[in-house]
Amino acid sequence: xxxxxxxxxxxxAKQLNISPATVSRGLKxxxxxxxxxxxxxxxxxxxxxxxxxxxxxxLRRQRTNTIGVIVPRLNSHIMSSALAGMEKAANQSGYxxxxxxxxxxxxxERANALTMFNxxxxxxxxxxxxxxxxxxxxxPFTDKTIPLFFFDRVWExxxxxxxxxxxxxxxxDATRHLIRQGCSRITHITGNLTCHLYKDRLNGYRQALxxxxxxxxxxxxxxxxxxxxxxxxxxxxxxxAPQLPDGLFIASDTCAVSCMQxxxxxxxxxxxxxxxxxxxxxxxxxxxxxRLTTIHYPGDEMGEMVAKNLISLLNGNTDxxxxxxxxxxxxxxxxESSGIK
Amino acid sequence: xxxxxxxxxxxxAKQLNISPATVSRGLKxxxxxxxxxxxxxxxxxxxxxxxxxxxxxxLRRQRTNTIGVIVPRLNSHIMSSALAGMEKAANQSGYxxxxxxxxxxxxxERANALTMFNxxxxxxxxxxxxxxxxxxxxxPFTDKTIPLFFFDRVWExxxxxxxxxxxxxxxxDATRHLIRQGCSRITHITGNLTCHLYKDRLNGYRQALxxxxxxxxxxxxxxxxxxxxxxxxxxxxxxxAPQLPDGLFIASDTCAVSCMQxxxxxxxxxxxxxxxxxxxxxxxxxxxxxRLTTIHYPGDEMGEMVAKNLISLLNGNTDxxxxxxxxxxxxxxxxESSGIK
DNA sequence: GTGAAAGCGCTAACAT
DNA sequence: ATGTTAGCGCTTTCAC
Numbered sequence: 220x221x222x223x224x225x226x227x228x229x230x231x232a233k234q235l236n237i238s239p240a241t242v243s244r245g246l247k248x249x250x251x252x253x254x255x256x257x258x259x260x261x262x263x264x265x266x267x268x269x270x271x272x273x274x275x276x277x278l279r280r281q282r283t284n285t286i287g288v289i290v291p292r293l294n295s296h297i298m299s300s301a302l303a304g305m306e307k308a309a310n311q312s313g314y315x316x317x318x319x320x321x322x323x324x325x326x327x328e329r330a331n332a333l334t335m336f337n338x339x340x341x342x343x344x345x346x347x348x349x350x351x352x353x354x355x356x357x358x359p360f361t362d363k364t365i366p367l368f369f370f371d372r373v374w375e376x377x378x379x380x381x382x383x384x385x386x387x388x389x390x391x392d393a394t395r396h397l398i399r400q401g402c403s404r405i406t407h408i409t410g411n412l413t414c415h416l417y418k419d420r421l422n423g424y425r426q427a428l429x430x431x432x433x434x435x436x437x438x439x440x441x442x443x444x445x446x447x448x449x450x451x452x453x454x455x456x457x458x459x460a461p462q463l464p465d466g467l468f469i470a471s472d473t474c475a476v477s478c479m480q481x482x483x484x485x486x487x488x489x490x491x492x493x494x495x496x497x498x499x500x501x502x503x504x505x506x507x508x509x510r511l512t513t514i515h516y517p518g519d520e521m522g523e524m525v526a527k528n529l530i531s532l533l534n535g536n537t538d539x540x541x542x543x544x545x546x547x548x549x550x551x552x553x554x555e556s557s558g559i560k
Numbered sequence: 561x562x563x564x565x566x567x568x569x570x571x572x573a574k575q576l577n578i579s580p581a582t583v584s585r586g587l588k589x590x591x592x593x594x595x596x597x598x599x600x601x602x603x604x605x606x607x608x609x610x611x612x613x614x615x616x617x618x619l620r621r622q623r624t625n626t627i628g629v630i631v632p633r634l635n636s637h638i639m640s641s642a643l644a645g646m647e648k649a650a651n652q653s654g655y656x657x658x659x660x661x662x663x664x665x666x667x668x669e670r671a672n673a674l675t676m677f678n679x680x681x682x683x684x685x686x687x688x689x690x691x692x693x694x695x696x697x698x699x700p701f702t703d704k705t706i707p708l709f710f711f712d713r714v715w716e717x718x719x720x721x722x723x724x725x726x727x728x729x730x731x732x733d734a735t736r737h738l739i740r741q742g743c744s745r746i747t748h749i750t751g752n753l754t755c756h757l758y759k760d761r762l763n764g765y766r767q768a769l770x771x772x773x774x775x776x777x778x779x780x781x782x783x784x785x786x787x788x789x790x791x792x793x794x795x796x797x798x799x800x801a802p803q804l805p806d807g808l809f810i811a812s813d814t815c816a817v818s819c820m821q822x823x824x825x826x827x828x829x830x831x832x833x834x835x836x837x838x839x840x841x842x843x844x845x846x847x848x849x850x851r852l853t854t855i856h857y858p859g860d861e862m863g864e865m866v867a868k869n870l871i872s873l874l875n876g877n878t879d880x881x882x883x884x885x886x887x888x889x890x891x892x893x894x895x896e897s898s899g900i901k
Numbered sequence: 902g903t904g905a906a907a908g909c910g911c912t913a914a915c916a917t
Numbered sequence: 918a919t920g921t922t923a924g925c926g927c928t929t930t931c932a933c
Contacts, residue, residue: 227926238904243928251902270700271678274624275926278615278909293647294640294860303634306661310672315679317626318659320647331651337612338656359611447843476847502788506817508849519635568910579920584912592918616910619925 226269234263246271277339285315286529287335287343289328291372293320296472296501297518298346301370304522305344312530314341321348323444329356342366342529347374349411366532370525372416382525384549386416389514390423392551393468393496396512398431400494400557402466405433408441408453408478409470417442420470420498445470450477458485466494466557472501472513479507479556494557509555516549567610575604587612618680626656627870628676628684630669632713634661637813637842638859639687642711645863646685653871655682662689664785670697683707683870688715690752707873711866713757723866725890727757730855731764733892734809734837737853739772741835741898743807746774749782749794749819750811758783761811761839786811791818799826807835807898813842813854820848820897835898850896857890 228242245260321328328348360367370382407424410417425435443449469475475497500515569583586601662669669689701708711723748765751758784790810816816838841856
């Protein structure tokens with residue numbers, strides 16, 4: 220844009236009749252520089268409107284102090300919480316975050332990964348798009364041993380550190396809870412099954428059925444994009460079925476809430492006619508009526524943990540990360556939407 | 561981390577017995593380079609595992625293709641939507657986003673601004689912390705004519721482009737709506753009044769009262785941090801007052817929803833006893849009972865618009881941005897929480 | 902405690 | 918259509 224000449228360490232050096240090297244050191248509080256010189260340097264720097272040139276430094280040091288993050292969407296409860304946690308950790312340690320979203324498109328994820336690579340991020344944190352089945356866009360990172368961390372939706376077969384919840388168990392608990400509440404015809408509404416997250420939840424659901432003497436029916440599993448719109452649509456499908464389910468386990472709160480509302484508007488009583496359990500503990504679950512039973516897991520802590528571990532690794536503390544998979548506690552929060560029938 | 565030598569354009573040049581300049585041009589699809597040469601260059605680059613060095617390029621070109629964003633919080637409906645919109649626009653135009661949050665602390669905002677400055681972002685997009693009253697941390701940007709754009713919570717007295725909604729009008733409409741619904745004792749719950757956003761809303765509220773023959777009472781304005789917790793607290797304060805208000809205009813949906821729920825739990829009927837209007841059209845408003853009347857404005861469009869305009873300016877299309885303040889349409893969405901009494 | 906100088910990888914003006 | 922060359926501003930090794 221503008222071409223007003225920037226002040227460099229050379230300008231400061233000339234001004235003070237010292238060498239650029241001394242200026243560089245002085246600005247960085249190098250121990251070999253005398254306090255007096257340092258003070259002079261810093262004052263002159265401020266006076267001359269000097270600003271540190273990160274690129275020149277990066278170019279020289281071959282590091283960026285930048286962490287790349289790719290998430291499916293920025294604006295979902297879990298993801299924005301996780302990002303907030305990461306930002307906090309990064310900021311504390313002097314790292315920057317470059318954030319991009321794949322919008323659930325593997326192609327966009329691929330493009331974003333390349334950009335991150337070219338931007339020479341020191342490390343990359345990814346939560347996968349739900350349709351990602353190939354992972355060669357991450358090969359450049361693994362090839363160059365650039366730390367690659369996954370969270371929530373992870374690349375299961377990789378050796379990269381993974382931060383997840385126990386989706387199978389969470390789904391198992393949710394389903395078992397519905398069964399204990401007296402449900403025997405439980406429908407599971409979930410996302411793209413190419414994604415382990417939803418596959419695991421499905422398996423947990425199925426196992427809970429089997430373990431409790433119930434039969435698993437393919438027809439009782441409905442896959443969609445778990446959006447608010449899909450929640451309403453699903454409700455309409457459900458009521459048209461020959462027999463109403465008496466329980467719903469929905470893999471996302473926003474979808475669940477929308478589904479619940481549509482069901483209610485059609486005169487179906489929650490939980491008397493249909494009990495419902497969601498997933499994520501979105502704030503919304505506490506304010507709908509009945510309040511939604513759900514699976515809680517701390518997105519912000521998860522994000523903070525991922526970032527902290529990555530930074531720690533980047534700073535050379537390799538010992539901190541011992542496990543390649545870190546399972547973060549999740550829990551069933553029982554509320555009225557699955558209440559005693 | 562690792563110190564495996566990176567492939568540079570020099571390596572490619574040597575390999576092909578051409579000059580680095582040709583390689584540089586070839587990789588950039590410069591028209592002067594023959595198709596055959598380009599093809600050769602690109603193939604060799606891929607084969608040799610070349611990756612473009614953004615820093616060297618940035619250092620040389622004195623540009624970064626990076627936009628800095630500072631928001632109060634990453635994880636609020638409006639902000640995460642706005643960020644999603646910005647990311648979309650940036651990504652389309654080959655820009656990166658560096659995002660940080662001030663967490664409603666002016667000090668942190670200051671620190672973040674400095675980091676952005678040192679990172680030589682091509683432009684900066686800010687939504688202010690609610691306690692920001694001094695703006696000298698933005699002076700480096702204005703001094704160097706680095707484009708500085710504000711949105712939602714803006715620096716009113718600056719000459720920077722501002723993207724806002726008409727907060728006064730929105731609040732006026734909301735309050736007038738309550739009055740038309742028969743409310744005469746309307747309490748306004750809002751945020752930090754040092755922030756124009758909340759001041760404007762307060763003024764709109766006051767004016768609506770006055771224009772309709774009602775008296776404005778200082779005591780009918782309650783300021784807090786508009787959090788979910790504060791919503792519940794406010795509800796408890798309200799019921800202890802000598803006379804119950806018959807209307808509430810709350811400057812944030814999440815707070816409003818929480819307040820409403822607490823009031824309901826204490827046996828107060830919404831809207832019969834107290835009508836409520838919120839602000840932001842958070843998805844949550846459509847799922848509470850009664851559904852919350854609120855002010856809608858499109859965060860994602862706002863974000864996209866800000867980013868697009870900034871990028872357009874960065875690309876030299878100075879004509880696109882004509883107004884310094886762009887007021888984005890907002891509207892009152894009437895739902896049951898303020899229903900006919 | 903401070904200085905000299907090379908070089909990180911790319912770009913663009915100028916040359917051919 | 919391609920080559921030469923001079924930096925962009927910082928860091929760091931080696932010297933004094």
